[in-house]
Amino acid sequence: MRQGLAEPSPQSTALPVEIGFLAHYGHAPETLRQAAILARFAGVPADEFLLKHDLVDEDEFYRALAAELRLPFLVSPRLSQSARYPDSLLAGIAPLAGLQAGFVTAPRGTGLVRLLGTRLRSGELAVTSPSRLREAVFRAQGRQIADRAASDLARQAPELATGLSYGQIAALFIVLALTAFGIGHAPGTTLAIMGAVLGPLFLGMTVLRLVASVLDHPVAPSTEAPRAEDAALPVYTIIAALYREKRVAATLIRALSRLDYPAAKLDIKLVLEADDRETLDALQDIDLPGNMEIVVAPEGQPRTKPRALNVALPLARGRFTVIYDAEDVPDPSQLRLAVARFASLPPQVACLQARLSIDNTDDSWLTRLFTIEYAALFDVFNPGLAEIGSPIPLGGTSNHFRTSVLKAVHGWDAWNVTEDADLGLRLARLGYDVRDLPSSTLEEAPGTLGVWMRQRTRWMKGFVQTATTHSRRPWVLLRQLGFWRFCGALVLTWGIVLRALVYPLFSALFLTSWFFGTTGLYTSRWDNVAWFYSLTLFLSGTAAIMIPALVALHRRGLWRLWPWLPLLPFYYGLVSIAAWRGLWELATATFRWNKTSHGHARTSRAGLAQKHQASVDSTRSLKTAPP
Structure with missing residues (x-):
């Protein structure tokens, strides 16, 4: 790079202002001109x-x-405590420490054009890069950011x-105490009351699942x-958000680089925890494309995914x-499809939920059942819920939001361990809708019971958090x-x-009474009513x-998994164990x-599973090239 100034050549004068100066510092004017033309086609500033595109x-x-x-040029700017997050980063300028220190800037786009146009030369202004400015703001305001x-x-x-709330805690203890007392002293009556109270909730879930099943929601868009x-x-x-994800x-990085979307219009943020050195080292071993940045969340509590997402959202x-x-x-065309869907939907549609699909189906009996569960949830149930309003x-990933709405509802609840479910309910309460996005994202399912149980325990604990949070004031x-x-939310x-x-x-009580007790056909009228009520719950639930x-x-063309369907009732028995563990946690x-x-995946339905080292080798020199 040449350190001095040179007279502009005739070629460089035709270049956009924001990149034309680079011709003075060893960059070929013809290359810069071609980049400027491609930038106009992409609809982005040339810089x-x-x-x-990693051209500079x-x-x-x-x-x-x-x-x-x-x-x-400041390598490590020391900022004043008056630097603001995220304002200083979005504006590209922040105050330096010291009474006479001035400001440091990392301008982009129109801000860069204005700065070059004014040719401001002041002892109170310095230049740094956007990445170095971000690191400086996080150093200065880490506690406030956290x-x-x-x-x-x-x-x-x-x-x-x-x-x-205190009322919920009191009500919970009263219900548990009365239930325990009732089961100990009058089990029949207590279970009958429980069935009468909980039956409408269970029938409501059954109706929603069956209605969703008759609605037509193909896996791929019906028209392109x-x-x-x-x-x-x-x-x-x-x-x-990544934590201990070096594998x-x-x-x-490879999957995100395959997205069919202009690289210059992707703003990709990989959020790490401050103590996660292994993932940071893994990312630094990869030649990250220029549209990806690593954001290190400041230390703080709670150590949850939603807190990490909240660090990056602003x-x-x-x-x-x-x-x-x-x-x-994700499917490479997913972002383009989301943009088209948002354009055709009213503004109150704040989120599109893409379809999650398990890739490592054949790893174990557990991943096969997990595949069936996810297919039923994301290809049938959720699309049906979206259609009936x-x-x-929400699922924990592949949620596409209008950014302005997501910021307006204050992002995710950092203290809820199923932040996705909570956010879905919060959007509904604030008047927003969620719709289906018929585009798939492949996921890895836990292959062992221990890992699955820890994950599902967290999910069920979070559902209890969500249920209690949104029912504190039921009239509201x-x-x-x-x-x-309201009934749907309950x-x-x-x-x-x-x-x-x-x-x-x-289930055990019903099956026991079916095989070892009376059918109720020759007892009192109320016994018959109770019997047919429980029969209805059992059969409709199945x-x-x-x-x-x-x-x-x-819909997924996974007929080979049919033989595993009889194990679903036992699979949901494991979910029950996770729910009780969630209550304890x-x-x-x-x-x-x-x-x-x-x-840890050993198989791949889509043929995408690879050994870690092979994946590292294939992406070490990966860069997003211009079209």
């Missing part, structure tokens, strides 16, 4: 195109800018934040939307934001949702929790398990996040 190193670009403006990520929702909307020009596409933010880091520059997990492999507990929930959506929170808790007990699974296997380790380890 964004150069940097996100970020530090090299901003060092050249500093030399052009005859300003100092506090905001953990507490913004509770501070701004306490009525929607996770927590048990016209392909939009790159210039017409908006900036899209991708956030992926799958390279695979994630920095999102895209019109839309999608969340992916570390092991995800019900609230939807009723007013916000209306009667039918079914999808308390219904899921209570059904899991009592499923083995009620149908609600089997029919969505059959429909889902048909709620009392003993309320906010503990049971980490699910990834990168």
Whole structure:
């Protein structure tokens, strides 16, 4: 790189202002001109195109800018405590420490053009790169950033934040005490009362699952939307929270690099925890594309995925934001399809939920059943809920949001360990809708019972958190949702929790009475009513398990999994064990996040499973090239 200034050549004068100065510092004018043309086709500033396509190193670009403006370049700016998050980063300028220190800037786009146009030369201004500015802001405001990520929702909307009220705690203890006393002294009457009280919730869940099964929601879009020009596409933010994910880091980078979307319009943020050196080292071993940045969340509590997502959300520059997990492999066309769907939907549709599909189906009997469960949930149940206008507990990944709405509802609840389900209910309460996105994301299922149980325990604990949070003031929930959506919310929170808790007990009692007791046909009228009521619950509940699974296997073309369907009742018995474990954890380790380890898949339905080292080797030199 040449350190001095040179007279501009005739070729360089035709270049856009934001990159033309690079011709003075060793970059070929013809290369810069071609980049400028491609940037116009993509609809982005020329500097964004150069940097996100790795045509110029970020530090090299901003060092050249500093030399052009005859300003100092700061490698590690020391910022004043008045630096603001995220404002300083979004604006690209922050105050330096010291009374006479001035400011440091990392301009982009129009800000870069203005700075080059004014040719400001001041002892109070210095230049750095966007990455170095971000690190400086996090150093200066780490405590405030951590506090905001953990507490913004509770501070701004306490009525929607996770927590048990004193009334709920008292009611819970009273119900448990009365139930234990009743089972000990009058088991028949107590179980009859429990069946009468819980029956409507269970029947509600059954009706929702069966109605969803008869609605037509194919796995792929029925008609393909016209392909939009790159210039017409908006900036899209991708956030992926990673913790101890060195096994799958390279695979994630590879999957995101395969997305069919202009690289210069992708704003990809990989969020790590401060103590996760192994994942950081794995990412640094990969030549990350220029549209990906590593955001290290400041130390703080709770140590949960939603807190990490909240750290990155204020920095999102895209019109839309999608969340992916570390092991995800989304369909390459998913972002384009989401943009087209959002454009055709009213503004109150805040989120599109893509379909999650298990890739390592053949690893074990457990992954086969997990595949059936996910197919029924994401290919049948959730699309059906979206069509009838019900609230939807979101899945933990492949949620596509309108970024403005996501920021307005204060992101995720950092203290809820199923932040996805909570956010789905919160969106419904605030007047927003969730719709289905018929595009698949491949996921890795836990292959062993121990890992599966820890994951499912966390999920069930989070569902209890969600149910209690959103029923603290039921009259408010009723007013916000209306009667039918209110009923749907109860079914999808308390219904899921209570059904899991009592499923083995009620099933065992019914089967015992069927095989070893009287059928009730020759007893009193009320005995007959109770018998047929329990028979209805049992048979409809079984149908609600089997029919969505059959429909889902048909839609996915997974008929070879049919022989595993009879094991589903036993699988949901394991879910019940996880629910009871979740209740115990709620009392003993309320906010503990049971980490699910990834990168252990041995099989792949899509042929994408690879050994870790092969994946690292294939992505070490991966860069996103210009079209």
